Amino acid sequence: MQTTETHIVPSLIAPIRLQEYGVGIFNAALTKSALKKALKKKLIMVNDVVATTATYIKGGECISLSISEETISKKKLILQLDVLFEDDYLAVIHKPAGILVSGNSFKTIANALVSNIKKSNRSDTTKPQPVHRLDFETTGILLIGKTSSSIRALNKLFKNKAIKKTYFAITIGEMERRGDITHDIDDKPSQSRYTVCETVTSSRFGTLNLVQLEPQTGRRHQLRKHLSQLGHPILGDKVYGIEPLILNGKGLYLHAYSLRFVHPFTNEELCLKDELPKRFRKIFESIEQL
Incomplete structure (x- = not known):
């Protein structure tokens, strides 16, 4: 048995590719990758014509997605998340270590959002969706879209x-003390800016640094790779660490601390933070001053 979701496109200022406009409008294909897969499988129609990745929309079209109910999971993931900020358009949560943001696994942040985020009152409300990623081991702030337009x-x-x-x-x-790291990653230009905030001596590691990082590009594992290439891997990094200095059992000491942006609907300048974990403060007692 199939289920069909439909969406009427409002008036648009300029034509836009369906695979860009369609992100977030269907509960059965919320992400970019899921939408592309649905297009390739010919599951999406625009005005009763099969859509492709080359389809543009101009406004006023009826878009429909038909998918087998067997492919839609009936289970709900119950996992309590700390919600740091929320309004009718977006939310910000704390991502704990040891969980994927999204993917084919059942236990993901994406699957846990429905039971943690309030449903938007806006007309284009949809299933809440992460709009960026953090590594499996990384903790910290994660931005969530709650409506199709906000996503x-x-x-x-x-x-x-x-x-x-x-x-x-x-x-x-x-x-x-500070610097820019500009090593290419996967043959693509990449840049990370760092500032050493504090240093302590360590009997095992010699020196440990509390480092503030500002990625200027968004490559996969960028900060971890850049610091390793610099010769100063992140504590607890089993993939990019230096073999004699790998710390086991304590996790990766990398935390997404803040997001700063102008709210796309209220025009308010937001600076949202997720305070550093206790394990950071055990090593650097002055963290409370940040």
């Missing part, structure tokens, strides 16, 4: 680099 708007802000992200990490070894 598209937040994706556009990330694409235009209009959201400033700040991380904190604990790194190993004596470092220059």
